[in-house]
Amino acid sequence: MSQGETVGPLNRSVGYALKRAATALRVAMETALRPLDLTVPQYSCLEVLSQRPGLSNAELARAVFVTRQSMNLVLRGLQDRGLVTRPATAPQGRALPSTLTPAGRAQLQTASGLVRTVENRMLAPFSAAQQDRLLHDLAACVDAVTE
Numbered sequence: 001m002s003q004g005e006t007v008g009p010l011n012r013s014v015g016y017a018l019k020r021a022a023t024a025l026r027v028a029m030e031t032a033l034r035p036l037d038l039t040v041p042q043y044s045c046l047e048v049l050s051q052r053p054g055l056s057n058a059e060l061a062r063a064v065f066v067t068r069q070s071m072n073l074v075l076r077g078l079q080d081r082g083l084v085t086r087p088a089t090a091p092q093g094r095a096l097p098s099t100l101t102p103a104g105r106a107q108l109q110t111a112s113g114l115v116r117t118v119e120n121r122m123l124a125p126f127s128a129a130q131q132d133r134l135l136h137d138l139a140a141c142v143d144a145v146t147e
Contacts, residue, residue: 018141025122032114036107041066041074043115046083046100046108054097083107 010016029040038046044064049055055063061071075098078084083104086097100108123131 014141021122025118028118028122029115032118033111036111036114038107038111039074041070042078043108043111045071045074045078046104046111049084049098049100050105050108053099056097060098078104 007013007015026040029043033040033043041064045060048060048063052059052063057071057075058068060075061068064071064074066074075084075086079086081103082101084098085101086099123134126134
């Protein structure tokens with residue numbers, strides 16, 4: 001597309017379709033997580049910490065796609081609820097590594113089931129092979145625009 005070219009009809013724009021899908025997924029996740037009193041960033045933080053314990057605030061922020069300031073609020077809220085623990089002082093440097101508590105692991109197990117149900121509903125129109133292809137194609141899209 002040259003600089004003078006427009007995006008064209010929105011129903012033919014891949015970027016617009018991706019944004020619609022992401023927004024629909026987020027709304028469905030928010031609805032599913034509401035009974036647990038979890039936001040999508042809080043759930044995402046728990047999920048990332050379960051797979052990569054000990055990450056710093058900055059590392060978590062990058063993994064969850066929020067600012068460091070927002071992640072600080074997310075972590076503080078999870079810590080106040082007893083779902084995450086962070087040391088009072090940094091073991092080295094300034095980073096305060098976060099880990100899930102047993103209550104955090106239990107909350108995550110419930111939340112993951114709810115989110116998986118949402119994801120299954122979203123992917124229901126696709127066969128297993130089509131789901132694999134979609135995942136591959138989305139990764140290729142990210143790679144193409146990531147420097």
